[in-house]
Amino acid sequence: MARVELQDLRKSYAALEVLHGISVTIEDGEFLALVGPSGCGKSTLLRTIAGLESISSGEIRVDGKAINGLAPRDRDIAMVFQNYALYPHMSVAANMGFALKLAGMPAPEIDKRVNSAASILDLERYLARKPVALSGGQRQRVAMGRAIVRAPKVFLFDEPLSNLDAKLRVSMRAEIRDLQKRLNTTTVYVTHDQVEAMTMADKIVVLNGGKVEQIGHPLDLYRKPANLFVATFIGSPQMNLITGPLAEARAATAIGVRPEHLRVTGEGEGWEATVTAAEYLGSDTYLTVDVPKAGRLQVRTEGGVLLRPGDRTILVPVEEHVHRFDAQGRAL
Incomplete structure (x- = not known):
């Protein structure tokens, strides 16, 4: 286990700066997710922690010790890649223990660690198989097992579920x-899927253009986004953004309302809306509606609401969940 500190990390390729002074602390045993759109720098940041990319300036510390100058093999960090990178001619057991064999570890200790990891990952009956005889999920478990046997201080995951x-x-x-909680190993997990980040992480770092937009607990980012970028990136379906008179009435340049925070009523005061599309998913109904002075909005409501395209209804935003933003996109 380890505490990881990233202090003012910068990374440049010639004149192109891709990481702009990133500072993040990952507590001992914490599961941290790095999220953001393609090209935001999340995989580059992960690779600098692993030592696969050098940093231009700043410092990476593990348990208070700077590891900038250490080779990847000396950092006591294990990385699981998007592609499983398994040796096709080796068995599952050989794949999992190969790094230990290269390090000169005695065969009995390798077998012990491989069998222990296989038990944790439910791979015991597959140890003699080759990767070609495994499913995608089983191959990913083997890749994780290869990391586990090293008993590292830190796990790094680079979009491991994309395939x-x-x-x-x-x-x-x-x-x-579940595995991370049982092993209690400090973990940094890169994903472009904000649902993955929301459901897995203790803490999320939202990156955009090589800069940190916000750091916090998943629900804090969902409930109190710091700016428009975080507001629209976190949450599915995406938050509705409204400008013009409806925003000005709430002393804002723009307001944001999540689809689940628009109540559908048949009468009373609210925003008049015309349904343009409806998706019935059983427990939920998703509506696309047109609202004068607001444009096209997404609404998530109860599955029993059976409005159809062309129907008119009234929407009432839940006031305590209306987000207000200024002209610079910062939350008010």
């Missing part, structure tokens, strides 16, 4: 989270 189908991603999210 899996939607159903398997959901189950693997739970497995990775």
